[in-house]
Amino acid sequence: MTEVPNTLLGKVMSVLNAFGADDDELGFAELGRRTGLSKATLHRLLGDLAEVRLLDRGTRGYRLGGHLFQLGIRASVERRLVEVSTPYLEDLYERTHETVHLGLLEGHEVVYAAKIGGHRQASSPSRLGGRMPLHATAIGKALLAHSQPSLRTEVLSAPLARRTPRTVVTPGMLRRQLATIRQTGVAYEFEESRVGLACVASPVLGHDGAVVAAVSVAGPTTRFDPRVHAASVHAAATGIALTLIRRATLSSGT
Amino acid sequence: MTEVPNTLLGKVMSVLNAFGADDDELGFAELGRRTGLSKATLHRLLGDLAEVRLLDRGTRGYRLGGHLFQLGIRASVERRLVEVSTPYLEDLYERTHETVHLGLLEGHEVVYAAKIGGHRQASSPSRLGGRMPLHATAIGKALLAHSQPSLRTEVLSAPLARRTPRTVVTPGMLRRQLATIRQTGVAYEFEESRVGLACVASPVLGHDGAVVAAVSVAGPTTRFDPRVHAASVHAAATGIALTLIRRATLSSGT
């Protein structure tokens, strides 16, 4: 649990963050456990949050509220990113017919911001808003390779959690992969986050070279060879980057 | 400006709500104007909000933060709705090659929650998270027709703002249209929100018959005849509704 400053906002955030990507509804007691707030405080806070619709009361407990959804959809930079990316992701899906993702760097994890395809089977472990570790996914490695050096140092010095037999858990190995990715602009993953799943990813870089997001295509190893689609993924990512830069320079003249 | 309770949460919400769908970044002073908070209070609040990433500092001011985007994407009911709808919307886009929308009812307006296509020209005035009046859009009329009677009464008794020469502004006319929509499950719009734009929409109804969202296809009157696609739109909406109900009954057994 992250350290929570003793302010109302801190408590609010700890309540909101208590909801993981897979949590539908959480009960009063469960929220109490996750946040560590006293019953009285939590009770009042939940009431207040529900009133402004940051939370909604469900049949079995509380869930993240509709107002939050609206605000999130408006969060300007990310909204613009998703708007700009959508056509490219659709195009990528048309070419590959495999699951396409747009991922953002958040802390030491990837957050999935958009997803196309993959509705026939639960082929990928991702959900919208879900998180995955950086070192075990193609999209994560693409982000990490182009992130600030300080982040790389942090991730490389912490233990790398093993998720499958093929997860890269040795820092040296990961560091070498990241160097390659930085040169080629393409990251691969072979059953490193999940057995049977392969993936290619490419970073979307901003005008200053900072990494903004990453695009990936994932599919089952049985039929999907990520190398075949490396060029398409790379093209989509650079296309998105270019469009973003064009838009930004346009609007700055406003 | 809605009445804001004198609590921190109230102030937080008034800051967040100060951001409209089209606002990218707002400066300190502009936020002060919109929220009515004192400079000192606002300053501290903005700092705190930025710290928890509900706001981000941009070059020209503040914008809705990345954390908000993540939370919004996780807001469970709406997330499920968007996840379930996406394949249907994509399919609809494939059939029509016109702009496809998913809209939610929020207060007396439609909020656009998903959008596919329409990237070649700014054919439709919608943005993700944007709002439109209920009476002047097909998607709005579809929502309104199947909403609670009390909402209809409210909307019909308030003046109906004219947006184009063909906007329906007489309550009687609108009431008759709504009755038809309720029977057929299909709503039309011919240049009522914008000259040159036509649209078909159909409601997504929940297991209890309450309206959850609506799907629409919009295109320019020059090439687009909404009646041709009524069946497709209706099919998409009912498909979404069925999938939602199936999922809900499944997960309730968990």
Place this chain on the structure above:
DNA sequence: CACCGAGTTCCGGTCAGCGGAACTCCGAAG
């Protein structure tokens, strides 16, 4: 019956948050 866990209400103490005022910074006008 007693017991337990979930959720709600009460109430007095206190510190987080409030806002007026004074300040810096910067760009535009004269």
Place this chain on the structure above:
DNA sequence: CTTCGGAGTTCCGCTGACCGGAACTCGGTG
């Protein structure tokens, strides 16, 4: 150059919004 005004920041003492312990209700269980 100086003056001016708007934007943003800091200071500080007052106060009521918020805190949490404790006592409560409610429903299920042995």
